[in-house]
Amino acid sequence: MAPTYVKGGVWTNVEDEILRAAISKYGLNQWARVSSLLVRKTAKQAKARWSEWLDPSVKKIEWSQEEDEKLLHLAKIMPTQWRSIAPIVGRTATQCIERYQKLLDDAERGESSSDLNLTGVDVAGPSVDSVRKFRPGDIDPTPESKPARPDEVDMDEDEKEMLAEARARLANTQGKKAKRKDRERLLNESKRLAFLQKRRQLKQAGIVTKINTRPKNKSTAFSIDYNADVPFEHKPAIGFYDTSEEKAENERQKEQYDRLIASKGVPQSGRDDKEKKERNDKKRERNEASEAQAAAARAEKLHQLSQADQVAKRRKLMLPQPQVGVNELEQIIKHTRRGDEMKNYNDTEDGDSGLIGDYSAAENTALPLRTPSVASGESSVQLASKELINLTKQQSSLLGEVNVPLNGQSKPIETALPPSKTYQTPNVLLSQTPRRDFFGVNDIGVEATPRDVIRRKFLSLPKPKNDFEIVLPKQDDLAIEDEAPEIAEDANERDKRIAAEREAEYQRQLNRRSKSIQKDLPxxxxxxxxxxxxxxxxxxxxxxxxxxxxxxxxxxxxxxxxxxxxxxxxxxxxxxxxxxxxxxxxxxxxxxxxxxxxxxxNVAEDPCELDLGKSTVTDSLSKLAEKLNKQEQKLAIVLGGYIKRQSLLKVKCTEAQEALISAAVESATFATLRDMEAIGASNRIATLQEEVNFLTDAERAAQAKYRYLVDVRNELLL
Known part of the structure; x- marks a missing residue:
């Protein structure tokens, strides 16, 4: 069976350098193309190697206590969310995981050393480091976050071939498409030069040719080529003057133009050398720029490392200048000595000896002389590690078991960052002055009342300054401020305003009349x-x-x-x-x-005349009223019967009119009812006639059937 090769494993220095060069050419997005230069690595592994180790922004220095506290605090808030924790801490996700495991291992090791171990006399359990250490044959799951392995003296053939291919590909700044375009351009140029050379030779032989760019297709053979011909050309008619000299000049300019075109297309050796020189210069400038960038990156990295070393180094102790001089110290000693003398003088067995307090011990132990040190117990990192271990080990509450109690010193989570602890060096001059209050006259335990607090705050306010000046605004400003923004008037309000204006105008018109018309005089x-x-x-x-x-x-x-x-x-x-x-x-x-x-x-303005005129008018009015009353009585006697008759006839006329109106309404109603009944009667008659016809037909059919059945019965009986 053929062996199976799996990509991965420890990274070497050669692979790291190839990865850096490939990233500088292809960028941080084309990882498939970058990994094609590495035989033993995939695109995912190349990306992980860059983000976990080769990226200049990755911190590789020792972890500080603040970073450990921040890591444990965030791990408690966001468990297993290392991609979210890493940018907050300033490390990579793999570094956070490894540091987290290391802190937990240290905490477990501390617990195992403090507890009673159930082992033999000289038998110890396996340590955490020995358990986590790789055995022979094991594969590191995260080789991307480890330092590169040094290169061997004699490299393998695969590595040599990979290095040679990477050099060739990375040195090629022009791709395949650029080379193909160059070949096509050179081929077209050579064809053009060959055609021009052929045309020149034919012309020397006496054969003048013409560039024919018409297509060979028959359907487009007679179409116009706008690149070679002049469309719709109209040659001018022969005039009175000779134009042979102009034709010769035109031919000469055409030949000059052709020679210029031909000379521009011919490649020259000097031009090729110039292009090659420019290309080499650009390449050298590019290499110098890349080298300068690499040197700057290395210098910056060294500067960061040197700064980290300087921070870690112990600096020279620089004490501040003394704030109390020699003269002040002498004065303090004199006052202290004087107080001791008074105490010795009054130190008797009399009854008033208890009226003076002893402040020597209070003055000596009033302030601490050293900076308070960190608590001698467990650090915050160890406490947080133990809490996380207990949280990991605790089981579900459904099992009915009691959860592991957490440390009592842990604080509630308020922010995403751990609380900062600062220790200050005590300052004698900035601290509180010791109180000489042996008998407790000034009770500092009693807090100020709210009234005292408010009074103290009011006393801290600055004194008022009565230097104000009253400045009245100008009339123009007031006029401008009084102008309110225009608001659309309501329709109802507008109608009321228009009606009021009309009424006012009507009253003004009435007042414009003459006094005789206004007073309705005759x-x-x-x-x-x-x-x-x-x-x-x-x-x-x-x-x-x-x-x-x-x-x-x-x-x-x-x-x-x-x-x-x-x-x-x-x-x-x-x-x-x-x-x-x-x-x-x-x-x-x-x-x-x-x-x-x-x-x-006016003559009537005399008071006597006014009274006389008033009495005269009153007498005439009374006489006129008596006369009118007599006339009214006479008319009532004469016209009384007619008035009664007129009222009676009026009532009768009203009743007759109402009766006429009701009779007309009834007549119209009955006329409409008659018309509707006539229409309904005809419809009912037609319906009844149809029913009668149906019954007649049914009876006739039944009689015929009965007759037929009777005949059949008679035939059967015979």
């Missing part, structure tokens, strides 16, 4: 053409104008507002504007006050 039925003034002659002309205006006003009022059963036609005066009317009245009053003449004062 008007003369017949208006004369003119009125003659009866006043003093010195005002005759003015009175004439006033009377003419009054006549025109009376005619206009009778035309615009005619009385009952009267239709008068005549000129209509236009209404005076309200503003003009107000200005006229103001001018009239001003003129009256200015003149001071009593001629403008």
């Amino acid at each position: 008007r003369p039925a017949v208006i004369p053409q003119t009125l003659s003034p009866s006043g003093p002659t010195e005002y005759g002309a003015n009175l004439k104008i006033i009377l003419d205006e009054a006549v025109q006003l009376l005619r206009s009022d009778n035309t615009k507002y005619p009385s009952e059963n009267r239709v008068i036609s005549g000129p209509i005066l236009e209404d005076i504007d309200d503003d003009l009317k107000d200005s006229i009245e103001a001018l009239f009053l001003k003129e009256a006050e200015k003149s001071g003449s009593k001629s403008f004062v």
Whole structure:
């Protein structure tokens, strides 16, 4: 049976270098093409090798305590999600798994060393490292995350062939398609040059040929070739002048153009050398750029390693400058010595000896002198590892067993990162001053009340500054601010506004009427053409104008507002504007006050005359009322019978009209009922006639059948 070869295994330095060169050419996406250069590796293994080991961003230094805490914390939150944990920790997924297993193994080893082992006297159980160590014949499942194996002195034939093929393929910057295009271009160029050489030789022999680019197909033999011929060419007619010289010049330019085309197509040795030189220069520049990039990457990697070493090294101890000088120390010593002297002086057996406290011990032990060290117990990494081991070992609650208790020192998970612990060096000057309160006068255990806290906060506020100034806004700004944005008016509000405007305009029109029309005073039925003034002659002309205006006003009022059963036609005066009317009245009053003449004062303004006129009008009205009452009584006696008769006839007419309307409605209703009954009667008669005909036919058929049966019976009896 032929042996089966499985791709994989430990990576060598040659394979790593080939993988780097292939990635620099093909990129990080074409892994199938990259793996074709490696005989013993697949595309998946090549990608894993790059992402787990060869990528410059992979960290290969020792794990720090912060990274261990972060790893264990995230493993508790997201178990088995190593692809999600790796970018948070800053390592690869394989590195996280290996470190996680190592931490768990260390925790188990610590537990096994501390517990009582049930083994013999000199017999020890297998260690975790010995269990995880590969035996002869085993295959490493993750060789991509391990360092490369050194190359052998004598390489195999397969490796040599792989290396040679990789060199050849990686050195080829032009692919197969580019080479084929170059060959086709050279072939077309050689054909063109051969055709031109043949045409030149025929021309030297006296045979002038023409480039024929027409197709050989008969169906398109007579079509126009726009590349060789001039479509729809019209040769000019022979004119009066000789154009033979122009033809010779045209032929000469054509030959010059042909020679130029032929010379451009001929390859020259100098041009080939120039192209080759340019190609070599580009290749050399590309190699120099790749070497420069590789050198920069190596330098950056070395710089990172050196920085890591510098961080790990112990730096030189640099103490700060003393904050307490020699003079201050001497003063402190003097005060302390003075206090001791006073204590010795008062140190007697008297009753007041207990009134002074002893502060020597308190002052000596007030502050720590060293930085608090880390707890001597287990570290946070060990505690987290043990918790994860217990979580892994615990079984389902359905089995009824008690779960393994976790460590009491573990804290609840609040964030994705473990809590940070910082230890500070104590500072004597920044710490609290020791209290000389031996008798507990100042009780520091009592907290401040909320009122005191609020009062303290108010006291911490800055003092008010009464340097404000009142600045009134400008009128333009107020006008601009008062302008509200235009809002579409509601239809109901618009109708109300229009109705109010119409009502106001109607009231203004009523007010524009003359006073006689507004007060509904009697008007003369017949208006004369003119009125003659009866006043003093010195005002005759003015009175004439006033009377003419009054006549025109009376005619206009009778035309615009005619009385009952009267239709008068005549000129209509236009209404005076309200503003003009107000200005006229103001001018009239001003003129009256200015003149001071009593001629403008109305005669009726005298109080005595007003009372006399009032009594006269009242007497006339009372007499008129008595007369009207007498006339009304006479008319009631004369027309009383007619009024009663009229009311009785009115009632009878109303009843007769109602009876007529009801009779008309009944007549129309019965007429419609008659028409409908006539139509329904004809339909019922037709239906009954059909039923009668059916019964007649059935009876006739039954009689015939009966007769036939009787005849049959008689024949049978005979």
